[in-house]
Ligand SMILES: O=P(O)(O)OC[C@H]1O[C@H](OP(=O)(O)OP(=O)(O)O)[C@H](O)[C@@H]1O
């Protein structure tokens with residue numbers, strides 16, 4: 001239940017699919033995952049069948065592959081040791097990794113998900129130890145190797161059956177993940193519960209404390225007996241180090257305002273963006289000899305900044321648009337037609353606040369221009385005489401390749417367009433953008449030790465290297481709207497499944513990763529972003545151990561029980577949990593994935 005709670009707090013990061021895998025007695029994994037929002041995928045029955053004292057959760061916002069249910073996370077691979085894995089981010093060298101996994105590692109990848117590749121690289125590196133029992137040192141070595149092989153943005157959580165929970169973050173720290181602890185809810189003598197999460201809001205809400213960010217290039221391993229952490233890549237202080245460059249778009253749009261990422265309150269940074277945007281608006285309006293009567297935010301994300309703009313300019317702030325709280329985020333929906341349709345479903349203009357006025361609309365960002373176009377028309381329809389559009393972010397002109405789904409430059413309204421041309425495109429009288437330096441300052445002022453950010457969508461500079469025109473053209477082919485529609489139409493509709501897997505229940509952990517909804521706000525088959533959170537409870541006295549990978553048996557049994565038809569304890573005492581939405585027929589991950597009802601059985605040996 002706590003993982004479920006954590007995922008619901010991270011829902012804004014991914015609306016496409018949700019999943020939880022727990023590790024219960026005997027090292028058996030129990031799984032429930034499907035397309036849809038957290039509330040659609042899990043119910044009390046499904047949660048009750050997710051046994052164990054550690055677990056991982058994920059909410060998905062697809063940035064690679066499709067919205068197919070087979071790509072819902074967490075992923076599982078049986079060998080070596082039994083690994084469950086969840087990833088927030090996006091890899092940029094998947095062609096190379098695919099070739100390596102096929103030709104050299106001889107590992108079959110069954111989906112187009114980059115996360116499945118990441119898991120298999122990790123598994124392959126662990127396998128290379130050739131050990132029957134592994135230890136922390138082996139895991140650090142495996143992840144250190146992975147960080148050399150895998151390029152892009154990644155914040156990951158993994159669970160080794162009966163051993164413990166692991167989190168790691170890419171060498172540039174592009175995507176966020178942090179950790180926190182609390183006294184065990186089961187009793188003081190049981191030590192601490194631990195949680196990894198994409199955003200600190202989960203820590204606050206679940207009663208954890210001492211939140212700290214996983215450092216760039218760092219891996220953290222939590223077993224029943226110890227917490228081990230190590231930075232595995234050289235940092236920018238050395239000559240050939242990696243620059244710490246968290247994605248600035250987290251502060252602009254992606255993260256919740258009540259989270260603190262890398263030492264910066266998202267809320268405060270958005271206030272600062274509003275303050276600086278007000279100065280820019282004052283300058284531009286004065287230059288044009290214009291005035292505005294009212295400041296109106298485009299809910300939700302921009303509200304914090306818009307209030308500051310109004311206060312700084314000394315102009316009334318009005319909530320001219322009311323948001324339907326039951327419609328999710330539109331930007332993270334998977335298709336342009338859904339995004340467009342849902343802007344109107346999501347927002348309603350109150351004519352009284354617009355009639356006869358010159359309005360200054362404030363949004364956090366203008367990406368494809370979908371929202372702005374609709375909103376501006378709605379403002380005019382409601383009687384606005386002039387519409388000035390202000391954005392807390394600078395013009396977005398370049399692809400995002402590290403975990404926000406804007407891979408196609410040509411879909412961006414500001415790509416190859418001047419500010420005046422953007423205004424024409426979205427039918428605004430004037431468009432005002434924050435400058436990049438002001439955006440950076442708005443975040444950096446709260447943590448001056450953050451010396452750089454990934455600002456690639458604004459300046460076209462990619463912190464990992466390896467992103468050139470040829471790559472971007474390739475990506476655009478893979479991820480264009482047309483390609484996504486095609487991928488979707490060639491896949492079968494999904495279902496959900498709750499399954500069991502068995503592991504040694506040593507530690508309890510919950511990990512949550514999020515993604516936005518796809519088509520139609522309340523349609524469970526929507527897609528969005530993702531993140532990661534986990535709770536670990538040290539409450540079992542057994543000694544955690546890992547297993548020999550190569551000898552592990554992976555029995556996949558067809559079990560078509562659906563609709564929560566709880567199958568009573570099977571012969572050996574393990575529950576077989578069948579999911580809330582059955583169906584589907586495609587396997588993701590190397591050994592098992594997908595939301596069809598498939599039981600996972602790992603042989604459990606010490
Ligand atoms: O230019 P576009 O391609 O339309 O993208 C930008 C818009 O998308 C987001 O809204 P969203 O509904 O996702 O989220 P919010 O409710 O958090 O503001 C964002 O806040 C902008 O309004």
Ligand SMILES: NC(=O)CC[C@H](N)C(=O)O
Pocket residue numbers: 014060061062063064065071087088089090091113114115403514515528529530531
């Ligand atoms: N938003 C994400 O973190 C996406 C994870 C992964 N790239 C996927 O598409 O599933």
